[in-house]
Amino acid sequence: MSTLEIHDLSISFTKYSKGLRQETTQVIHNLNVSINKGEIVAVVGSSGSGKSLLAHAILGILPGNASVKGRIVYDGQELTEQRKAELRGTEIVIVPQSVKFLDPLMKIGSQVQTSVRKGNAAVAQKKIFEKYKLKPLVEKLFPFQLSGGMARRVLLSMAVVSEANVVIADEPTPGLDADVIKEAEISFRELADNGSAVMLITHDIEFALKTADKIAVFYAGTTVEVAPVSDFSGKGENLRHPYTKALWRALPQNEFIPIKGSQPLANHLPKGCPFAPRCENATLDCLKEMPEEKMLRGGMVRCLYAT
Amino acid sequence: MRMIFSFIGRKVIRLLSLLFAISVITFILISHSPIDPIQAYIGADMMRVGPEQREKIAENWGLDEPPAEQFFRWGSSVLQGDLGTSMIYRRPVTEIIYEKFLHSLALMIIAWLLSGLIGFILGIAAAMKKDKWADRIIKWYCYTLAATPTFWMGLLLLMIFAVWLEWFPIGMGVPAGVLTENVTLADLISHIVLPALTLSIVGVANVALHTRQKLIDVLSSEYILFARARGEKGFTLIWRHGIRNISLPAITLHFAGFSELFGGAVLAEQVFSYPGLGQATVEAGLRGDVPLLLGLVIFSTLFVFAGNLLADLISFLVDPRMKERRPV
Amino acid sequence: MISINKRQKTVVISTITTVILLAILVIGLLISNDRIVTNLDSRNLPPSLSHPFGTDWLGRDMLIRTLKGMSMSIGVGLIAAASSVMIAVSLGIMAATLGRVVDGIISWLVDLFLSVPHLVMLILISFVLGGGMKGVVIGLALTHWPSLTRVIRAEVMQLQCAEYVQTSRRLGKSQWFIAVKHTLPHLVPQFLVGLFLLFPHAILHEAAITFLGMGLSPHQPAIGIILSESMRYLSTGMWWLALFPGLCLLLVVRAFDLLGEVLRSFVDPYRANE
Numbered sequence: 001m002s003t004l005e006i007h008d009l010s011i012s013f014t015k016y017s018k019g020l021r022q023e024t025t026q027v028i029h030n031l032n033v034s035i036n037k038g039e040i041v042a043v044v045g046s047s048g049s050g051k052s053l054l055a056h057a058i059l060g061i062l063p064g065n066a067s068v069k070g071r072i073v074y075d076g077q078e079l080t081e082q083r084k085a086e087l088r089g090t091e092i093v094i095v096p097q098s099v100k101f102l103d104p105l106m107k108i109g110s111q112v113q114t115s116v117r118k119g120n121a122a123v124a125q126k127k128i129f130e131k132y133k134l135k136p137l138v139e140k141l142f143p144f145q146l147s148g149g150m151a152r153r154v155l156l157s158m159a160v161v162s163e164a165n166v167v168i169a170d171e172p173t174p175g176l177d178a179d180v181i182k183e184a185e186i187s188f189r190e191l192a193d194n195g196s197a198v199m200l201i202t203h204d205i206e207f208a209l210k211t212a213d214k215i216a217v218f219y220a221g222t223t224v225e226v227a228p229v230s231d232f233s234g235k236g237e238n239l240r241h242p243y244t245k246a247l248w249r250a251l252p253q254n255e256f257i258p259i260k261g262s263q264p265l266a267n268h269l270p271k272g273c274p275f276a277p278r279c280e281n282a283t284l285d286c287l288k289e290m291p292e293e294k295m296l297r298g299g300m301v302r303c304l305y306a307t
Numbered sequence: 308m309r310m311i312f313s314f315i316g317r318k319v320i321r322l323l324s325l326l327f328a329i330s331v332i333t334f335i336l337i338s339h340s341p342i343d344p345i346q347a348y349i350g351a352d353m354m355r356v357g358p359e360q361r362e363k364i365a366e367n368w369g370l371d372e373p374p375a376e377q378f379f380r381w382g383s384s385v386l387q388g389d390l391g392t393s394m395i396y397r398r399p400v401t402e403i404i405y406e407k408f409l410h411s412l413a414l415m416i417i418a419w420l421l422s423g424l425i426g427f428i429l430g431i432a433a434a435m436k437k438d439k440w441a442d443r444i445i446k447w448y449c450y451t452l453a454a455t456p457t458f459w460m461g462l463l464l465l466m467i468f469a470v471w472l473e474w475f476p477i478g479m480g481v482p483a484g485v486l487t488e489n490v491t492l493a494d495l496i497s498h499i500v501l502p503a504l505t506l507s508i509v510g511v512a513n514v515a516l517h518t519r520q521k522l523i524d525v526l527s528s529e530y531i532l533f534a535r536a537r538g539e540k541g542f543t544l545i546w547r548h549g550i551r552n553i554s555l556p557a558i559t560l561h562f563a564g565f566s567e568l569f570g571g572a573v574l575a576e577q578v579f580s581y582p583g584l585g586q587a588t589v590e591a592g593l594r595g596d597v598p599l600l601l602g603l604v605i606f607s608t609l610f611v612f613a614g615n616l617l618a619d620l621i622s623f624l625v626d627p628r629m630k631e632r633r634p635v
Numbered sequence: 636m637i638s639i640n641k642r643q644k645t646v647v648i649s650t651i652t653t654v655i656l657l658a659i660l661v662i663g664l665l666i667s668n669d670r671i672v673t674n675l676d677s678r679n680l681p682p683s684l685s686h687p688f689g690t691d692w693l694g695r696d697m698l699i700r701t702l703k704g705m706s707m708s709i710g711v712g713l714i715a716a717a718s719s720v721m722i723a724v725s726l727g728i729m730a731a732t733l734g735r736v737v738d739g740i741i742s743w744l745v746d747l748f749l750s751v752p753h754l755v756m757l758i759l760i761s762f763v764l765g766g767g768m769k770g771v772v773i774g775l776a777l778t779h780w781p782s783l784t785r786v787i788r789a790e791v792m793q794l795q796c797a798e799y800v801q802t803s804r805r806l807g808k809s810q811w812f813i814a815v816k817h818t819l820p821h822l823v824p825q826f827l828v829g830l831f832l833l834f835p836h837a838i839l840h841e842a843a844i845t846f847l848g849m850g851l852s853p854h855q856p857a858i859g860i861i862l863s864e865s866m867r868y869l870s871t872g873m874w875w876l877a878l879f880p881g882l883c884l885l886l887v888v889r890a891f892d893l894l895g896e897v898l899r900s901f902v903d904p905y906r907a908n909e
Contacts, residue, residue: 061532088538094536324743325747328747329747336760567752
């Protein structure tokens, strides 16, 4: 049994557009993914495609005009909104993208201390700072005074100090240099080894491949493939979905072939397979309806022709 | 420390340039005014004053000199702290301003504190209940207040509390016919309540609307989202990350509102015949007391400047982001 | 469907408001001063059907006086606000386009006008001009532009950096062409919004300075005059002298606020959706 399972998750927003008309946009639809204890799953997709909302939906902190469908199961029990409220910050935590998520007028030390759930907060905070090689001086700093690498460690330490079972990291590596990224890889692996289930939400496929056990490929609001990291090898023969293959081939160390076209926007999705307009193997059938999920060689894929 | 001094230094230099410009402009304007200060001074007795007497008065005040010379004479005595003699009170302008300012200060401090506090609370309440009925009522109330003439609000309070309920006297800072030594604290209080209330009621709108908007912005910020993700909620969340973060801009804004406060005080004092700076300004304007009017313009500029300086200084001292960045 | 109704509601409300405001203005202009007659038989009457706002100590009907005064105040407020907006637009454009020296001078001027309490500045100008209608209008026009100037300056600066303006410039179009084709169309709505923003301040300040005795002369029907006269009769319990005229002023200011908000929501639909 997985620690966290997400079944058929859909998120849509209602907002006013021009002329005070209401408009509903579905940003995530029929998304499935699950994470086991001690496992790192990376949800990989391009920036700005609404991946962060997945994290917010799990924690129950979506804005008021969002509506959520589908089931989220934690530890064998369905996560209701009330249960989410109880668990967030204690058993399920998030590592945010940047220091913008820290209170600008509160000292770092006190902010880390608010994440501590058991025992003496100050002691726990000092211990975690030592572990992440943060000088005691950092306690007294304000968020805007942190460097990129320091900010990364502070944000991670807030997740670790809460001793949660599920850690969701939202874009953990934006604009960081190689050393800091290396450090982040090690930290996440450590977290998983200590028994947490870790979900990395990222656009950085290289980072995901180095860190995660399983990759869930996110395209136009849904997961088109879930594959073990080992499948990302050679020319991508083991991969199941044409998008994943293209993504793999587009990496600089591989063939470095860019994918033609661009991802459809959330409010202009095609009726059938979202990737069909860009897919070389697309047929008329692909345009009819969204392909069902198939289990294939220990992974999942949404493609009519996957083998 | 050095930064604070250079900060204040820059502000003071700016103040001096503005004060100088205001003095020059005011002086030029007044010297071109069609109002004859001598006629204004003598009033109805003008018919009985002969041309010789007129000249004597003019000479006495230096009105026969060319404007530039008059300005230099006035300016150099201002630099020595002498603003001249008021024509209507026949006493030094500085003395009158000092005396009236004490009255106005009491009034303005009470109103400033009350309106700030009430406005802040209303703003927070509105933001927390955004788009609910409480928010709508508070917003409606604030917009209506902002459209209410201050002096009319004063008249309403006067009608209700002084005329109808007879809780407070109708006017005057002190009871008429009572010697200054015999004025009790209770007298003073009973005369200050209504004008202070008028000023507070009208002053609430700005702070409340500003606080509401700021708190709404903060509540939709990423750090509130993260705080919620860590399980913070309810009042703790609002207190720890909301109110702490909006109180600084609210205080700053409230200090920067000294100009409005002064204007409001002029009107409230007129309605309640409260003997403060505002009433003196009106009288100086109505009766053509040029030295007093000049003095009051300069003093009110200083007052507004003090408010702005305090606002800047507080955010400079309290907001860590304003200080030197010191990455480690 | 609800959202469409919301829009219709906005249109209906703003039409009604405009009609009422125009009606006050026109009625006030049409009523000749002869209607404000002294009638010693009906002095100091509280509100009744024949005199909804009551009468004053000379038996004059307060409703007629208020209407007359309101239309006078709206007129003065509009002239003053329009002049102020013109000053703001000219100075704002100058500050944004004529280089750093001009910009520096104009922002210093803005600071200068903001450094004296508004009402004190008005008293000063009115005093210098010898009070009366001229003093009030010029005083109001000269004191309401500073904040709007800042807004317009920022707006024009943003326009100057806009890509299509840059392109136009690189295509060799003249400053004049850019001003007429690109800048002006953006500033027309700004002008209107500015007018509706400044008007409430202008009319309230007009009433205030008249109330203080330094505005319109006591012979003119003005809300400020009516209210300052009412002060003398308040202690005798003639509450209607102050209540209704002030309430009318409040309603007119609120009405303009409302129209301004509607106008802003048309100019800037995104903000209005909040």
